[in-house]
Structure formats: C-alpha cells, structure tokens
Amino acid sequence: MEKTEIFVVGGGAAGMAAAIEAARAGAKVTVIDENERPGGQLFKQIHKFFGSGVHRAGTRGMQIGRDLLKEAREAGVKTRLNTVVYGIYPGKRLGLVCGDHTEELASPIIILATGASENALAFPGWTLPGVMGAGATQTLININRVLPGRRALMVGAGNVGLIVTYQLLQAGGDVAAIVEALPYIGGYGVHASKVRRAGVSILTSHMVLRAEGNESVERAVIAQVDEKWQPVAGTEEVLEVDTICLAVGLSPLAELAWIAGCQFSYLPALGGWVPVHDENMESSLQGIYVAGDLAGIEEASTAMEEGRLAGLSAAEALGYLSHEVAETRKIEVQERLAALRIGSFGDGRAMAKKEFLRARCEK
Amino acid sequence: MKNDDLVICRCEEVTQADIKEVISQGVTRMNEVKRLTRAGMGLCQGKTCGRLVTGILARETNQPLQELKPPTSRPPTRVLPLGILSRTTQDDD
Amino acid sequence: MRIEDHPILGKAERGKRITLNVDGEAVAAFEGENIAAALIASGRRVFRYTAKRMEPRGVFCASGRCTDCVMIVDGQPDVRTCVTPARDSMVIQTQVSRREGEATHDLEKEKD
Numbered sequence: 258m259e260k261t262e263i264f265v266v267g268g269g270a271a272g273m274a275a276a277i278e279a280a281r282a283g284a285k286v287t288v289i290d291e292n293e294r295p296g297g298q299l300f301k302q303i304h305k306f307f308g309s310g311v312h313r314a315g316t317r318g319m320q321i322g323r324d325l326l327k328e329a330r331e332a333g334v335k336t337r338l339n340t341v342v343y344g345i346y347p348g349k350r351l352g353l354v355c356g357d358h359t360e361e362l363a364s365p366i367i368i369l370a371t372g373a374s375e376n377a378l379a380f381p382g383w384t385l386p387g388v389m390g391a392g393a394t395q396t397l398i399n400i401n402r403v404l405p406g407r408r409a410l411m412v413g414a415g416n417v418g419l420i421v422t423y424q425l426l427q428a429g430g431d432v433a434a435i436v437e438a439l440p441y442i443g444g445y446g447v448h449a450s451k452v453r454r455a456g457v458s459i460l461t462s463h464m465v466l467r468a469e470g471n472e473s474v475e476r477a478v479i480a481q482v483d484e485k486w487q488p489v490a491g492t493e494e495v496l497e498v499d500t501i502c503l504a505v506g507l508s509p510l511a512e513l514a515w516i517a518g519c520q521f522s523y524l525p526a527l528g529g530w531v532p533v534h535d536e537n538m539e540s541s542l543q544g545i546y547v548a549g550d551l552a553g554i555e556e557a558s559t560a561m562e563e564g565r566l567a568g569l570s571a572a573e574a575l576g577y578l579s580h581e582v583a584e585t586r587k588i589e590v591q592e593r594l595a596a597l598r599i600g601s602f603g604d605g606r607a608m609a610k611k612e613f614l615r616a617r618c619e620k
Numbered sequence: 621m622k623n624d625d626l627v628i629c630r631c632e633e634v635t636q637a638d639i640k641e642v643i644s645q646g647v648t649r650m651n652e653v654k655r656l657t658r659a660g661m662g663l664c665q666g667k668t669c670g671r672l673v674t675g676i677l678a679r680e681t682n683q684p685l686q687e688l689k690p691p692t693s694r695p696p697t698r699v700l701p702l703g704i705l706s707r708t709t710q711d712d713d
Numbered sequence: 714m715r716i717e718d719h720p721i722l723g724k725a726e727r728g729k730r731i732t733l734n735v736d737g738e739a740v741a742a743f744e745g746e747n748i749a750a751a752l753i754a755s756g757r758r759v760f761r762y763t764a765k766r767m768e769p770r771g772v773f774c775a776s777g778r779c780t781d782c783v784m785i786v787d788g789q790p791d792v793r794t795c796v797t798p799a800r801d802s803m804v805i806q807t808q809v810s811r812r813e814g815e816a817t818h819d820l821e822k823e824k825d
Contacts, residue, residue: 291698291777291796292777292796293798303721303722317721341696341697341698341700342697343695343696343697343698343700344694344695344696344697345695352695352696354696354698354700354704357704358704359704374667374668374774374776374778375774376671377668377669377671377672379626379627379628379636379672380623380626381623381626383626383627384627384630384763384768384770385769385771386758386759386760386769386770386771386772387758387771388773389771389772389773389774389775390773390774390775392774392775392776393772393773393774393775393776394775396775396776397750397753397772397775398716399722401746401747401749401750401753401775402715402716402717402719402722402725402727402750403714403715403716403750403753403754404714404715404716404753405753405772407714427719427720427721428716428719429714429716472758472759472769473758473759473769473771508670508671510667510778511693512665512693512697513693513697515690515692515693516693516694516695516697521689523685523686525685529671529685530689530690627766627768630770630773630779630781631780633763633764633765633766633768662780663780663783663791664778664779664780664781667774667778667779668773668774668778668779698777699780699783699791699793
C-alpha cells in the first residue's frame, strides 16, 4: 500500500478542499472522518450560498458537498470513514480508533480541519429534552428527515438562527418566535426578511428566561432585557413550545490542536481560542496545518479557500509544486479570500487573521 | 445569571454554585476548576460546558477571557469503548 | 415526526424497514438511519436519566459530541445514538448513568 504523505483530519468543506488541492498536485492524501459520510456540515446546508460567481454563489451547500466528494475521488484522495482521531503525538503520529481496534499512523504532514462545535447557553431548564443546538436541529431535519418537535423557539438571530428557522418551516415545523438578546439582528437582512415574510417575529432585546416541562420541554418563558442584559419586570411571556433551539455561536473544535501543542491566540472575532497560523495555514508546529472553522469561525466558502491554501502549501512542502507555481496559485486563493472577507462580519475577521501574521513576524 | 442551582456541566451535573464555591476558595485557573468540581471531566470532555465555565470564572475573578486557557486537553477526544485504549494511552490523570 | 416531502430535498429516500426493541417495545425504523432519528420519529424525547439528579436528557448536539443521547445498545452502555446506525432487532434501553466506579444499569433494573 502506498504510504500516506498527508493525513487530513476532518472531511468537511476545509478538509476536502485541502485534500483535493494536495492530491491534484500529486501528494498521497488520506482524509480521516469520524462520520459515515464525509462532507461535514455541507449536506445540511440546503440554502444557497452568498458571494460572487467564483465562490459558487447561488449554489446550495449540499451540491457543493457532492461536487467536493466527486472531485476528491477523481483526484485520488483516499478516505477513512467512521474513524476517530483520538489523539496526536510527537512525530506527527495520530492515534485512531476504527471499530473495535486502535491504530497509530504517522505522516510528514497533517492538516487539521476539525471544524466547530455549537456554543451552549445555560438557563433553568436547559437540560430538558427538547432544548438542543440549532445545528443539531438542522441535522435532524435536513439529514435525518425528522422534526425534533411541533413548535420551536429559536434563540439567537445570527445567520444560523435565521437560516434554521426558515428550514424548520420548510420541513413542515412551526416556529413561535426568534429571541435575540442583542438590540439588533446579527444575521444578514436577506435571511431576516425571509423568516419575517413567513410570519415569524424576531424579538430583539429578548431572552429565554427558562424552559419548563415535566420530562421534556412543554413551554418557554421569555422576557425583554435591558442594556445590561437583565430581564425587564413585567415583560415575561409564556410560549407554548416543545423545542428550544440554541443558535448562540460556534467555537473552534480545537482539542487535537491543543493536544498537538500548537500555539493559540484568543480572538473573539474568530470564535475564541484559535491556533496561530501563517498565510500558508501552517500552525506554530512545522508540518501541522489548520484550516476552516478550527482556524477561526467563518463560513463554508472561506473554509474551502483556507483548505485550498493548506493543501497547496502542503504539496509545495513535499516538493510536488515549485515555489513559483505554488505562489501563483496561493495568491489567487488569497484574493478570493479577501473578497469574501468584506462587510461588517468580514472586516473583523480579516483584521483578526492579520493579527496572527503580525504575531508570527514578531517571533 | 443568579440561579446557582443551574447545571453547567451536563455530563457531571456540576452546578453554578459548585463552581462558585471552589472559586471562593481561591481557584483562578480552568485546570483547577475542572479538577476540583469535575466540570468538563465527563463523557463529553467539556465540549459543551467549557465556554460556560470559562465565563463564570472570568466574571467571578475579574479576569479577561484571554487569560483563561481551556483546561489541558488529553486523548481520547471522544467517548470510546472501554478498554480499547489500554495499549496506547497513558493514564496520567 | 418524519419529514416525507420537502420543497428542496424532495421525497425522503429511506432504507429497508426494520424494527428496534426499545425498552421492550417495538419501534419501526429504517436501516441506515441513526438510532436517535428513529426514536425521535417515534415520539420519544427522553434517552437517559442522569446519575446525580435522575434528570431526563435527550438529543442535544446530534453530532456525537455532547454524549447526552447515550443509551444502552445491545448491552453496551454509553452508545451515542445520534451517530450510531440502526440495525434490525437492535435492543435499546434507556440508560441510567451512575457515578464513576459503579456499573451502568438499565432503567428496569433500577426500578426493581
């Protein structure tokens, strides 16, 4: 069997894009994913993506997922599914669990693309069955094709909250309201208008006070909050819902990068603790690259571009691409990334990403 | 949030009061909170409660979030069948 | 509640019809879907009870991370039902978690 030169951990948007670029350049690449099927979160994104033509705007996430898998097959990327990377050790050795046995594998280059996890929000009753992540809801309705309940309350009016609300309606569910603690809607206006047109009110400066129910959620109590995020007396309202979806942000899923010993930086604009990386997506450890939500929470389109950067850089490091060719290709990707990181969200992220490069230069 | 009976770590059922209690005894680091309360030591290894615990510690001790690194991650990163790792990991906790 | 027709996704394509044994009751499922999906479709919300407070828990992350949906599957405790595919005749039990060092019991034994 050919020896793998690059292990990519995580077969989502970033990991698959990285694998495709590196394999096209000639590297022997294996993607490891703990799920039964690769594609990460792309297959539950049934809405059309934004951006310009080169970013495949207007294409649904699930279609991009199908295309990535096809491209990966054609490029000769190997995949190991149902396989958990449980640890990472000096010498770029990965500890794997597959079925009932463990394995240890090493490769000269590792690309970590482990994605994100949903943030939680603790309030009385939040452990009751029926309270779940908005991403969890999206998985249930769009992948598993089951509704988590009859009527939901959405907590958070960022893009995830707005999109999942709309998708709950598309799936035949009902959404009582969206509450948002901030005095404004965080997500794009297009998504907000869509849910409003569908009859769902977005209550800004509102929060969920508690979930009530015997064995599972039977109702939610919401209230208006003041500028110090304290509930305003007399504004409490009871909503008859059996599901409460939490859409309060994502954090990089970084355990493997921590275990590996990567240097981290705390950057709120990118979701919290993020492994420091350079413009090639290489972490503070030589030969260990990071990409996608792990390298800072953004969107699927930026995740893919970062994956491509990591893949190109890895192929260059292995000698499959000349410096000139690699540079030309990387500049193209950088330009697309810069175009994606514009607007109110993008500016903050672009700045945060620049922080890394400054930190690296000072070292 | 005032509710001290609030469960923060869903796996080990550690409450806000439990966490505040160890903080009142002088704890300032995430590793210590984890070790003393077991918050984050359950099946999910702190994937759900990590940020919540950090928030409480930051608030109670007036520390900025960037001063509070998450507790040390150790393999395995996922719940695995018992005994499967006996050959490959060291139990250093 | 299963979503059969969908404006974007179309008709659901499902595997072979199978039957799960859940706490002694027959629950209809489709081969290949995960256990949690089949249980939610059947109207179940409580997957386990916690060790200290005996509180009910159900699906929370649906991606294998939070471990709130663990159940006893074919005798094995702590199985993450949201990422474990259903197979015909699987025996699934509500899990009552215990403190460290104690064995995990199923609900029926707990009641005796």
